[in-house]
Amino acid sequence: MSRISVRGFAVASATAVTAVGSVVGVASGSTAQPDDLELTASDATLLADIPAGQQAQVQTASLTQQADVQAIAADASAKKEAEEAARKKAAEDAITKQKAAEEAEKKAEEERKEREEAASRSAARADASDFAVQSSYTVAQVQAMAQQMIPGDQFTCFSNIVNHESTWNYQATNPSSGAYGLVQALPGSKMASAGADWQTNPATQIKWGLNYMNERYGSPCGAWSFWQANHWY
Template sequence: MTSPNETRTRTAAQITRRDVRAIDTRAAAAPASTRLNRRRGVLNVFAGVAAFGFLAAYLVPTASAMAEGTPGSRFDTVQENAQVYVAAANLTPAGSLVYGAGYGVKLEPQSDGSPHPKASAEEWAAYAATKDVEVPAGATREEIQAAIDEAAKKAEEEAKKAEEAQAAKAQPAASSGAIALGSPLYTGGGAPSDWMAAAGIAQSDWGYVDYIVSRESGWNPNATNASSGACGLVQALPCSKVPGGGYNPVANLQWATGYATGRYGSWAGAYAFWTANHWW
């Protein structure tokens, strides 16, 4: 049987051994903790060096760019490069794109005063109003442009019709084979030489006169153009221009002399024009 003294001795011995093992454990763990602290210190040093290097890499180019007067931001660099590219490539539509310090685009009007083809529908609607062209509400730019083109085409056709009507009104009335009122047919007889002499035409011009009259009327004093109403030896148009009657050969030749000299300078000039154009 164990006595109380032995029990106390053993308990003390056991506690002492536990303490010893605890002390040994802490002693063994101490170097690992020290090594870990050293590693953390090295990592902190490297992190500081890396941060300094990153800061230097950012600040040095920026400071250098500012010292050289070049854009310091990526936005400024892209903006400058874009403008240089547009200018070098000549990409600007003539009279339409305005580029400068920013990216704003201005669409200039066209040479006829109409808006740029890519202008807004509101601008085209305002232009249509100045042309008295009705634009339905909500119309697109393309629909407004089509309406303006259609109105211009219609106005051109109406102007052409009015011009033709005016020309027809000025044209003397002449029916097929009709004789102009107040210009009786010639019945007096005679020969071409007699008519030219009576009209006061110099003999040196008779050849020119014969060439033109032969082709205009065949020397028939009563020749009449069925479609235009031209009459007489030289086919005067209208007959009423000939004093004394369009069918009188002498009066017709006298008028023709004034016409030839007034328009072509002489009968020779009239002859040259006729041979080149087959009319006079």
């Protein structure tokens, strides 16, 4: 190898050394100075004086230094990708946990409401048979019966439906459909399941209406929510 080619190769080798120093410097937070490059390049020109028998060693050293630069760069890139993947995974896990907690809270609230409604429905209330039979009833009397038969937290909803369906007239009849009574059962004879006096006893109608709302909508308030959306129940 000629002296000129050795000098050029030495400069390339020095450049590789400088590149390695730059990568290490960046990783450690230091900044390379221009003088470092000049000093290294200046020293590298001295490699032109290396005997021909040692030039192969210079070539090997240069290739090794270049490989080191590439390896350091690859390691830095892999580390950055791993950190980004870990960050994304942590964010996804946090979102998943939050959704699971919200679903659990929602389910717990629904179960609590169901328990409260079930307890309210099962609470001891007056039955139709607890009221003396009369030949007729005023609106105030019918409402008083309902207040004793309907759970307290459900009475307003029950009352809203009756207000819209019959205005508390236990003998109300729909001339077109034949619906009858306080809750406008269709047909009215359905209420016979609560008592044979369904046509004349508002307590029997209230009993049947409460059972119907509980079985079909879960509660009078469930029936009222449906009524508001559809204007029937």
